[in-house]
Amino acid sequence: MFGFMHGGGESAADGGSPALSAIEMLPIPQRLYLPLRQHAGYPSVPCVTVGQKVGKGEVIGRADVWGSVPLHAPTSGTVVAVTACPTGHPTGLTQLAVVIEPDGAERWSEAVQGMVDPLNAAPSLLREQIRAAGIVGLGDECFPSHLKLTPPRGKRVDLLLINGAECEPGLSVHERLMVERANEILSGIQIIMRIVSAKQCFIGIEQGKSAAIQAMTQAAWGVAGVRVQGVPAMRPHGVRQQLVAALTGKNLSLGARLLDRRLLVHNVSTACSIHDAVWRGRPLLSRVLTVAGGGIARPANLEALIGTPLRHLIDHCGGLQSGVDQLFLGGPLLGQAVNTQDVPVLKSSTAVLSFLPAAGVAKPQQPCIRCGRCVEACPMGLVPAEMARRVRKGQLMRVAELQLHDCTECGFCGFVCPSHIPLLDTFRYAKWVLQAEKWGRQPPSVGGGHALSERDGTAGEPAVVAPPAVVMAEAVAVREEVTVGSASGKGARAVRAAHAARAAKAAKASRDQAK
Amino acid sequence: MSQTNQLMKSSPHVHDGDSVTNVMEAVIWALMPATAMAVMIFGWTALLVIVITTLSCLVTEHLFLKLRQRPSAIADRSAALTGILLALTLPPHAPWWMCVAGGVFAILVGKQVYGGLGYNMFNPALIARVFLLISFPAQMTAWPPVTPLFSEQSYSLGDSIAIVMTGKVGAPELADAVSSATPLGQYRTETGLGKTVQEALGGGYGGYDEVRAAGGLIGGSLGETVRCWGRWGGGYLLRKKVITWHIPVSMLAGCLVPATIFWTYDPAHFPDPTFHLLTGGLIIGAFFMATDMVTSPITSKGQIIFGLGCGLLTYLIRTWSGYPEGVSFAVVIMNAVVPLIDQYTRPRVYGHMA
Numbered sequence: 001m002f003g004f005m006h007g008g009g010e011s012a013a014d015g016g017s018p019a020l021s022a023i024e025m026l027p028i029p030q031r032l033y034l035p036l037r038q039h040a041g042y043p044s045v046p047c048v049t050v051g052q053k054v055g056k057g058e059v060i061g062r063a064d065v066w067g068s069v070p071l072h073a074p075t076s077g078t079v080v081a082v083t084a085c086p087t088g089h090p091t092g093l094t095q096l097a098v099v100i101e102p103d104g105a106e107r108w109s110e111a112v113q114g115m116v117d118p119l120n121a122a123p124s125l126l127r128e129q130i131r132a133a134g135i136v137g138l139g140d141e142c143f144p145s146h147l148k149l150t151p152p153r154g155k156r157v158d159l160l161l162i163n164g165a166e167c168e169p170g171l172s173v174h175e176r177l178m179v180e181r182a183n184e185i186l187s188g189i190q191i192i193m194r195i196v197s198a199k200q201c202f203i204g205i206e207q208g209k210s211a212a213i214q215a216m217t218q219a220a221w222g223v224a225g226v227r228v229q230g231v232p233a234m235r236p237h238g239v240r241q242q243l244v245a246a247l248t249g250k251n252l253s254l255g256a257r258l259l260d261r262r263l264l265v266h267n268v269s270t271a272c273s274i275h276d277a278v279w280r281g282r283p284l285l286s287r288v289l290t291v292a293g294g295g296i297a298r299p300a301n302l303e304a305l306i307g308t309p310l311r312h313l314i315d316h317c318g319g320l321q322s323g324v325d326q327l328f329l330g331g332p333l334l335g336q337a338v339n340t341q342d343v344p345v346l347k348s349s350t351a352v353l354s355f356l357p358a359a360g361v362a363k364p365q366q367p368c369i370r371c372g373r374c375v376e377a378c379p380m381g382l383v384p385a386e387m388a389r390r391v392r393k394g395q396l397m398r399v400a401e402l403q404l405h406d407c408t409e410c411g412f413c414g415f416v417c418p419s420h421i422p423l424l425d426t427f428r429y430a431k432w433v434l435q436a437e438k439w440g441r442q443p444p445s446v447g448g449g450h451a452l453s454e455r456d457g458t459a460g461e462p463a464v465v466a467p468p469a470v471v472m473a474e475a476v477a478v479r480e481e482v483t484v485g486s487a488s489g490k491g492a493r494a495v496r497a498a499h500a501a502r503a504a505k506a507a508k509a510s511r512d513q514a515k
Numbered sequence: 516m517s518q519t520n521q522l523m524k525s526s527p528h529v530h531d532g533d534s535v536t537n538v539m540e541a542v543i544w545a546l547m548p549a550t551a552m553a554v555m556i557f558g559w560t561a562l563l564v565i566v567i568t569t570l571s572c573l574v575t576e577h578l579f580l581k582l583r584q585r586p587s588a589i590a591d592r593s594a595a596l597t598g599i600l601l602a603l604t605l606p607p608h609a610p611w612w613m614c615v616a617g618g619v620f621a622i623l624v625g626k627q628v629y630g631g632l633g634y635n636m637f638n639p640a641l642i643a644r645v646f647l648l649i650s651f652p653a654q655m656t657a658w659p660p661v662t663p664l665f666s667e668q669s670y671s672l673g674d675s676i677a678i679v680m681t682g683k684v685g686a687p688e689l690a691d692a693v694s695s696a697t698p699l700g701q702y703r704t705e706t707g708l709g710k711t712v713q714e715a716l717g718g719g720y721g722g723y724d725e726v727r728a729a730g731g732l733i734g735g736s737l738g739e740t741v742r743c744w745g746r747w748g749g750g751y752l753l754r755k756k757v758i759t760w761h762i763p764v765s766m767l768a769g770c771l772v773p774a775t776i777f778w779t780y781d782p783a784h785f786p787d788p789t790f791h792l793l794t795g796g797l798i799i800g801a802f803f804m805a806t807d808m809v810t811s812p813i814t815s816k817g818q819i820i821f822g823l824g825c826g827l828l829t830y831l832i833r834t835w836s837g838y839p840e841g842v843s844f845a846v847v848i849m850n851a852v853v854p855l856i857d858q859y860t861r862p863r864v865y866g867h868m869a
């Protein structure tokens with residue numbers, strides 16, 4: 001009735017953004033570590049042996065089910081190991097990875113072939129080409145793109161929305177891509193429109209990013225059905241609900257299926273890699289990351305091969321400043337803390353951040369003073385303070401009634417809370433517990449993750465733990481009713497239940513410690 | 516695999532750097548002009564009242580947390596803030612035992628029995644004022660005339676200590692010090708006897724001078740008197756985004772709109788809205804009392820409803836109840852309905868129907 005706007009903190013959360021530096025190609029590192037699970041759904045299966053020579057773009061991880069995508073060698077070289085390596089998950093758990101020692105020759109594999117006339121090719125061929133190139137959504141979602149491009153029977157897409165906003169504050173990956181590779185992005189958009197037979201496409205770019213708007217408008221000149229549109233610089237547009245609202249005026253809940261409204265959202269970097277895959281046959285071998293934060297000597301936007309250890313990126317940017325004690329893979333609001341620079345760049349990595357201790361992030365928690373800032377900040381219109389209070393009281397069903405499941409885990413509430421309450425952690429915990437209950441597991445405080453997976457007979461599987469982003473993407477996948485064999489499989493369920501158990505344990509441990 | 520000594524923590528990894536202590540400090544700073552002005556106008560007694568009240572709040576908070584075996588939280592400044600706010604609601608010659616009783620009550624009954632900061636239902640300073648008002652009506656409504664510091668009427672430091680410490684005015688020449696009434700009180704008493712507003716307050720409100728009222732040169736409690744300076748502090752808080760406009764604006768509107776309506780309808784029996792604005796604790800209440808975060812609604816929509824309620828109740832109490840001034844009662848009553856307001860003013864969750 002009063003028309004109160006809810007929405008993120010504009011640029012307030014910028015974690016020291018690099019001064020719009022042009023994308024630099026990072027030199028090839030000495031070793032590449034390629035975890036086999038880089039996307040939502042089943043991990044790919046290694047199909048190389050130690051000592052084998054691989055060409056650039058050669059498949060090293062097979063995708064056996066339709067819901068998975070293959071993994072490719074980012075450059076030519078020798079496979080030196082197939083072993084466990086750190087992945088940047090907070091538990092410090094490792095997962096199976098192919099380790100390649102590059103030979104520096106950049107010799108392309110013969111298998112790499114572009115399509116001849118893609119704009120007249122059958123959609124199914126295009127989808128297969130995209131899948132074979134290992135393309136996944138390059139936001140945080142890392143959901144296989146060919147699945148998103150396969151509307152279920154009876155659904156169709158009228159309007160394609162292309163997200164030109166950054167996934168998180170402080171990043172400038174998308175902006176640089178639009179400035180430097182506008183034509184490729186446009187070409188990718190045309191392929192997507194061809195596949196889903198969309199008639200119209202809006203490209204949403206934050207107002208104020210005039211260079212990007214100009215470049216994209218120029219590229220879109222004369223392309224039928226494509227329009228560039230400025231959207232208010234309100235974060236997070238990485239959350240597609242906000243983008244949809246800004247571009248179409250439609251207000252969608254997190255659970256709402258975009259396809260029911262005949263909408264499809266992709267982001268600019270995915271469009272760019274689809275162009276490479278279809279026209280040039282290039283698999284997804286590298287990605288652009290922002291390396292920034294007060295702890296980095298020379299912030300930059302780098303194009304790095306998938307599998308490059310963070311150390312290599314950080315050294316290229318002048319190394320960490322002395323006294324730095326925080327390193328994150330991902331943006332300031334959603335990223336994962338990592339405790340070793342050996343963690344490799346994944347397809348889902350958007351940024352490497354490091355802050356000086358002076359950033360003063362960790363302060364002791366104080367009681368909630370009901371200041372209402374979290375309510376103001378929440379882009380989804382939730383009341384974080386109230387939800388957190390209920391979680392603390394153990395009233396999880398009440399939390400669900402407060403629409404906990406609409407929380408996109410954007411982290412804005414925690415960013416503004418003067419009492420330094422770990423609001424987002426509280427919600428993640430509550431979601432895990434609720435999810436575990438839904439799957440009919442025992443209350444998570446009983447028994448550990450191991451016992452659960454043994455009961456399912458999946459104990460033999462490598463210890464694969466999906467980062468929350470992957471779990472989220474899987475949840476999204478289920479909601480979108482895209483048939484992903486693996487996402488509903490027993491294995492995935494066990495992994496998630498194990499997650500819940502682990503989270504509950506950690507929470508209990510910290511409670512015990514607090515006593 | 517070399518482990519570096521990076522800290523592990525989960526997102527978000529950035530914070531806007533604010534803290535509860537900062538918020539409380541900002542409010543205290545905002546109160547400083549008003550506090551300084553109160554001391555200027557009423558002299559050393561005012562300073563004594565403020566210091567005694569604040570100290571008793573701090574000591575109570577510290578001792579009680581010790582008893583509960585909790586870390587002392589006086590560093591978060593919330594107890595100090597309560598003390599200053601409470602002092603501003605007291606009469607300038609409040610005896611020391613009343614200051615102490617108020618301070619102890621505010622922290623103990625107003626806050627700690629609920630579980631401390633963040634859990635209390637009522638604004639601690641106001642609940643203590645209400646307690647004092649009901650328990651010691653005579654002392655709480657003894658309004659001395661203004662005695663600006665360094666002016667001829669002002670008391671010496673020694674006299675001031677005597678006034679606050681002995682509870683009565685020591686020197687014989689100070690005997691008439693407790694005789695004046697506040698304009699609100701005068702209006703209530705006299706109109707209660709059947710007089711018109713003009714007769715009650717003097718022709719054309721002669722005895723009551725708007726300029727003097729705005730400047731604070733009219734008797735009343737410490738905070739009531741310095742309303743104009745209070746507004747400055749309020750502006751500072753708005754600019755610093757410590758509080759939002761919703762509560763102050765709606766509270767002023769809630770009181771002044773009905774005042775305007777009734778005054779237009781019958782100016783003989785209802786004083787004009789500027790009278791309501793400039794007398795009593797409306798301004799200080801709207802900016803500092805009702806905006807207490809812990810005891811006000813969490814959403815902006817709820818805050819508007821809350822503010823309107825506070826304003827309206829203030830007007831009702833001032834006009835028809837047995838008390839001349841109603842800001843504290845109004846706010847405390849509205850505090851009690853905050854959970855209800857919160858429940859019905861949740862924002863619409865994105866993409867869901869209302």
Ligand code: SF4
Binds near residue numbers: 367369373419420423
């Ligand atoms: S921002 Fe923090 S202190 Fe303020 S209401 Fe929300 S949870 Fe409470």
Ligand code: SF4
Binds near residue numbers: 382384410
């Ligand atoms: S993390 Fe969830 S509750 Fe917090 S602001 Fe984001 S959507 Fe709202």
